């Protein structure tokens with residue numbers, strides 16, 4: 001994913017920029033906190049080209065579908081985020097939607113940054129505002145068709161992305177919670193350390209159990225005694241995060257060396273100890289505490305069909321467009337105990353009603369099983385908690401019913 005060779009150039013440039021990074025606009029304490037949090041999030045590793053000016057973008061991220069160039073996030077008005085508000089910035093971090101209203105590719109790890117509090121997001125934004133604006137136009141999207149179409153990852157978003165600020169677990173210590181916040185959020189550790197499925201979603205049931213990234217292997221971070229950190233003490237883990245080495249165990253040399261140099265070595269001992277405490281508490285090969293269970297095959301089918309046949313109008317996450325397409329999230333017709341209504345609407349469409357345009361009949365394009373899968377999917381997604389009780393037989397019966 002990222003090469004280790006560019007880090008030296010980057011560090012030199014960064015130190016030069018950091019020394020003039022105090023401005024009159026924002027509270028120094030908020031800016032300093034933001035600088036620290038940007039370190040914890042390792043923003044610089046992606047948002048800096050090899051040998052380029054820190055945060056001015058242009059770094060290439062290879063994917064199986066072509067590549068992306070990370071954008072310029074210095075406060076330049078034309079080519080950076082100079083015209084963004086703190087609310088725009090929070091939307092990018094929390095929802096993965098950019099200022100142009102586009103869904104961002106998850107190469108930007110907003111599926112982790114969504115855990116950030118608003119105050120921490122605002123602090124990072126305040127810090128980025130103090131950087132010298134750099135004019136550097138970056139053409140982000142270098143993916144191949146159809147992946148260069150932002151809707152192509154709609155299914156990924158639908159299945160694997162849930163926005164949500166971190167909620168502390170009151171049964172745990174304050175330091176465990178701080179560690180969880182950093183590991184699961186800004187640190188985005190499991191973006192490298194967890195296996196992904198064919199859609200690029202993290203297999204939550206195997207989170208932190210290790211994964212290949214490019215030609216490197218990011219090892220198991222659970223407490224597994226043989227393949228994980230089971231034999232490491234918390235102090236050894238903290239030492240590794242700070243220095244990249246633990247005598248007698250291992251020394252970072254690949255992508256992790258860069259994570260240590262650019263990010264973890266800048267964190268306080270208290271935060272590193274908290275992260276180590278949290279990692280030590282992950283049971284062997286367990287699921288991510290804050291994650292959700294991996295979807296089953298019929299849900300994946302339902303989500304894919306939904307995005308192909310409904311999402312263009314009813315939008316991702318069933319949110320609709322006010323006055324144009326009704327939302328399906330929380331919609332009474334969708335969550336009624338009997339799925340007949342939603343099945344009939346899909347089969348036969350709806351005439352124009354009130355402000356809404358008509359909905360086309362889709363019965364000709366979809367077979368009975370597909371309609372049952374879609375109905376079950378919309379009945380059980382985005383907070384809808386109806387029973388997934390539609391069947392192909394039910395659809396076949398309603399298809400013949402001409403009332």
Ligand code: HEC
Nearest residue numbers: 041042043046068069070071092098104105107108109140
């Ligand atoms: C693993 C690489 C990676 C890391 C780490 C990363 N980003 Fe990004 N970021 C990207 C990519 C790639 C995009 C472009 C996504 C798109 O447009 O679909 C992006 C987009 C953005 C955007 C939107 C900019 C625009 O013009 O659309 C902002 C703001 C941003 N990142 C801020 C941050 C901050 C703040 C951090 C650290 C907390 C961070 N990023 C860490 C890769 C990364």
Ligand code: HEC
Nearest residue numbers: 187188189192216217218219250252253254255256257259
């Ligand atoms: C960019 C991908 C990437 C990210 C992000 C990442 N790691 Fe790693 N990590 C690796 C790789 C690859 C290795 C293997 C050694 C190397 O690269 O030098 C590794 C090694 C480790 C090791 C040593 C394990 C062993 O058994 O030798 C620990 C501990 C570790 N990472 C913890 C973390 C934590 C905690 C975070 C989040 C703050 C994190 N990593 C984020 C890729 C990553």
Ligand code: HEC
Nearest residue numbers: 309310313326333342345346350351352353356357358359
């Ligand atoms: C071309 C756009 C479009 C597509 C595609 C579409 N819908 Fe609709 N849908 C609408 C519109 C417009 C309405 C509102 C029609 C009306 O009330 O007159 C609607 C209404 C509905 C309703 C009734 C909601 C209510 O509040 O009464 C349901 C349920 C529904 N759609 C489900 C679906 C499902 C499931 C799919 C995919 C299989 C789908 N729609 C595809 C445009 C669309």
